[in-house]
Amino acid sequence: MSLLEVDSLTTAFQTGSGQVTAVEDISFTLNKGEILGIVGESGSGKSVTALAIMGLLPKPPAKILGGQIRFDGQNLLSLPDRAMQRLRGPGIAMVFQEPMTSLNPVFTIGDQIIETIRAHENVSPRESFARAVEMLARVGIPSPDKRMSDYPHQLSGGQRQRVMLAIALVCRPKVLIADEPTTALDVTIQAQILDLLMDLRDELGMAIMLITHNMGVIAETADRVMVMYAGRVVEQADVGTLFDQPRHPYTRGLLSCVPTLDQDQDRLIAIPGSLPEPARRPPGCRFSSRCPLAVAACSEAMPLLESVTPGHAAACIRIKEGV
Amino acid sequence: MAALLSARGVVKHFSVESGGFFRRTKTPLRAVDGVDLSVEQGETLGLVGESGCGKSTLGRVLIRLMPATAGYVEFEGQDILRLTAPELRRARRGMQIVFQDPFGSLNPRMSVEETVMEPLLIHGSRRGPDSRAAVASMLDMVGLPASALQRFPHEFSGGQRQRIGIARALILRPKLVVLDEPVSALDVSVQAQIVNLLSDLQAELGLTYVFIAHDLGVVKHISTRVAVMYLGKVVEVGEKRALYAAPKHPYTQALLASVPVTHPSLRRRGGRARLAGDIPTALAPPPGCRFHTRCPLAQDICRQQEPVMRAAGPDHQAACHLLPG
Numbered sequence: 001m002s003l004l005e006v007d008s009l010t011t012a013f014q015t016g017s018g019q020v021t022a023v024e025d026i027s028f029t030l031n032k033g034e035i036l037g038i039v040g041e042s043g044s045g046k047s048v049t050a051l052a053i054m055g056l057l058p059k060p061p062a063k064i065l066g067g068q069i070r071f072d073g074q075n076l077l078s079l080p081d082r083a084m085q086r087l088r089g090p091g092i093a094m095v096f097q098e099p100m101t102s103l104n105p106v107f108t109i110g111d112q113i114i115e116t117i118r119a120h121e122n123v124s125p126r127e128s129f130a131r132a133v134e135m136l137a138r139v140g141i142p143s144p145d146k147r148m149s150d151y152p153h154q155l156s157g158g159q160r161q162r163v164m165l166a167i168a169l170v171c172r173p174k175v176l177i178a179d180e181p182t183t184a185l186d187v188t189i190q191a192q193i194l195d196l197l198m199d200l201r202d203e204l205g206m207a208i209m210l211i212t213h214n215m216g217v218i219a220e221t222a223d224r225v226m227v228m229y230a231g232r233v234v235e236q237a238d239v240g241t242l243f244d245q246p247r248h249p250y251t252r253g254l255l256s257c258v259p260t261l262d263q264d265q266d267r268l269i270a271i272p273g274s275l276p277e278p279a280r281r282p283p284g285c286r287f288s289s290r291c292p293l294a295v296a297a298c299s300e301a302m303p304l305l306e307s308v309t310p311g312h313a314a315a316c317i318r319i320k321e322g323v
Numbered sequence: 324m325a326a327l328l329s330a331r332g333v334v335k336h337f338s339v340e341s342g343g344f345f346r347r348t349k350t351p352l353r354a355v356d357g358v359d360l361s362v363e364q365g366e367t368l369g370l371v372g373e374s375g376c377g378k379s380t381l382g383r384v385l386i387r388l389m390p391a392t393a394g395y396v397e398f399e400g401q402d403i404l405r406l407t408a409p410e411l412r413r414a415r416r417g418m419q420i421v422f423q424d425p426f427g428s429l430n431p432r433m434s435v436e437e438t439v440m441e442p443l444l445i446h447g448s449r450r451g452p453d454s455r456a457a458v459a460s461m462l463d464m465v466g467l468p469a470s471a472l473q474r475f476p477h478e479f480s481g482g483q484r485q486r487i488g489i490a491r492a493l494i495l496r497p498k499l500v501v502l503d504e505p506v507s508a509l510d511v512s513v514q515a516q517i518v519n520l521l522s523d524l525q526a527e528l529g530l531t532y533v534f535i536a537h538d539l540g541v542v543k544h545i546s547t548r549v550a551v552m553y554l555g556k557v558v559e560v561g562e563k564r565a566l567y568a569a570p571k572h573p574y575t576q577a578l579l580a581s582v583p584v585t586h587p588s589l590r591r592r593g594g595r596a597r598l599a600g601d602i603p604t605a606l607a608p609p610p611g612c613r614f615h616t617r618c619p620l621a622q623d624i625c626r627q628q629e630p631v632m633r634a635a636g637p638d639h640q641a642a643c644h645l646l647p648g
Contacts, residue, residue: 041512156601186373187539188373189373192598213510214583216582216583216585219583219586219589219590220584243586243587254512257515258511259544261582268519269515271515272516274480274481275480275510290512
């Protein structure tokens with residue numbers, strides 16, 4: 001059995017102009033020790049999926065319209081708040097994109113790590129201090145015992161993200177959700193943090209859900225990949241297959257529109273148009289308005305995620321035609 | 324080709340207050356600390372480096388959007404940094420800027436037509452049929468429909484707003500455009516459109532670009548030459564293929580090695596040199612070579628003497644003591 005199973009999850013937000021769905025019919029599994037990459041751009045629903053798993057969607061305006069999220073056999077959506085709170089930390093933990101705003105500016109980083117430990121475990125102050133120092137050392141903060149009394153503003157962006165990781169990992173979660181953990185960081189720091197995430201995965205055996213818009217980060221870390229567009233999953237595969245044989249036109253577009261260091265071309269292959277706002281999504285396939293391969297049938301019905309080969313699925317009606 | 328813009332010894336220090344309440348002292352933050360650079364007519368000079376390296380500040384000083392602390396910037400034979408206000412205003416026609424944030428850099432109360440026309444009015448054109456026609460043709464050039472004219476920034480997506488920003492910068496037909504992270508705030512699927520548009524406009528209008536970005540892939544794609552900055556200094560500059568294929572400065576090497584791979588089969592986990600630590604503060608840059616605190620190859624000379632730019636190949640220079648020759 002998988003550690004985490006999301007089954008046909010659909011969530012919506014109440015907005016001024018009516019109810020719009022943020023994610024629709026999302027299903028995936030996450031196994032122990034696995035890194036699942038979730039790729040998507042703004043409005044794809046990747047962060048909403050993460051918040052739904054964490055039980056952190058603000059309700060209202062958010063609403064879960066259907067589906068199940070099972071973790072270790074229990075359905076998280078029917079779990080009472082207190083039980084969910086106990087689960088966050090030792091069960092599932094999350095790191096956010098913004099290391100600047102996710103830390104409390106008026107408490108020392110030591111206090112913030114200790115707070116997490118003591119919220120979940122009945123340990124002495126001395127022991128929790130020692131564990132916090134150990135965790136800071138583990139995420140690569142130099143002279144961690146001295147840094148314990150630092151405030152967030154005294155640290156650089158990369159160090160703050162390490163502190164966020166320390167807070168998330170100090171209760172040894174089984175699943176870590178990392179939402180764009182390196183987007184705000186420079187490439188040299190990004191490389192350090194990605195290495196650290198993979199080391200911790202190997203060492204602690206935790207599963208990681210890594211949310212990003214950067215295909216390079218996926219190529220560097222993920223075991224399996226799920227590509228999302230405008231609230232739906234458009235393609236799912238193991239990482240090698242996805243890069244070798246992307247089947248959905250959107251995945252292909254994403255892979256070819258970013259200039260990389262090993263290419264030398266005159267023009268970039270751009271995806272025309274821009275991401276549709278939730279209220280203005282085209283009928284049928286949501287990518288149809290930007291797709292180079294779209295035909296009339298694409299706007300008639302929502303394409304279903306269908307298996308291409310075992311472990312590889314894509315939601316495009318033109319795949320059967322061999323396009 | 325002649326240099327359209329050349330900078331010598333450009334310095335920009337900001338004064339930062341530090342110390343306690345009663346012992347407040349002013350310390351200079353050395354954002355740009357002695358940069359020599361030239362931009363050839365018709366080329367794109369890419370300016371890369373980590374956040375805080377001074378690349379955006381340098382971009383602004385080069386067109387005197389910010390006064391420099393010291394140095395010379397020559398543009399079309401004039402010393403930009405010493406022009407009087409009316410002279411500067413005339414010179415501004417020739418040099419414009421596009422900003423990173425397509426949301427913050429447009430006035431939400433001005434329609435697209437007013438936004439794009441404003442530079443014309445500032446530079447003496449009259450609000451008449453000629454100006455309107457110029458704005459309409461500019462919008463067409465950046466790929467916006469004529470229906471956009473009377474609409475307001477909030478009605479547009481990030482990519483389209485960036486097109487408006489580009490139209491505003493180009494309406495005066497400048498020779499030099501500083502592009503400060505023009506695509507980094509955009510969704511990846513939209514970035515390519517804007518990069519292609521910038522290339523097309525450059526060819527069509529004969530523009531010269533200074534392209535500031537932290538994305539090494541985008542910079543490689545669009546640039547003719549690339550300059551790498553670290554802590555207020557240019558550490559390496561060269562023709563892009565030479566620089567990317569054989570980077571000479573250890574910092575450039577580390578920067579390129581940090582870029583994620585393009586295919587999972589190329590993962591080099593554990594097998595590559597990672598740059599340790601963070602960029603030091605520009606309030607107290609390390610003595611000698613500024614990179615020595617993070618450099619895997621640092622030696623005694625690096626801690627004591629500041630390296631100067633030396634030739635590292637045809638159209639390729641780097642500032643490192645360890646360069647052969």
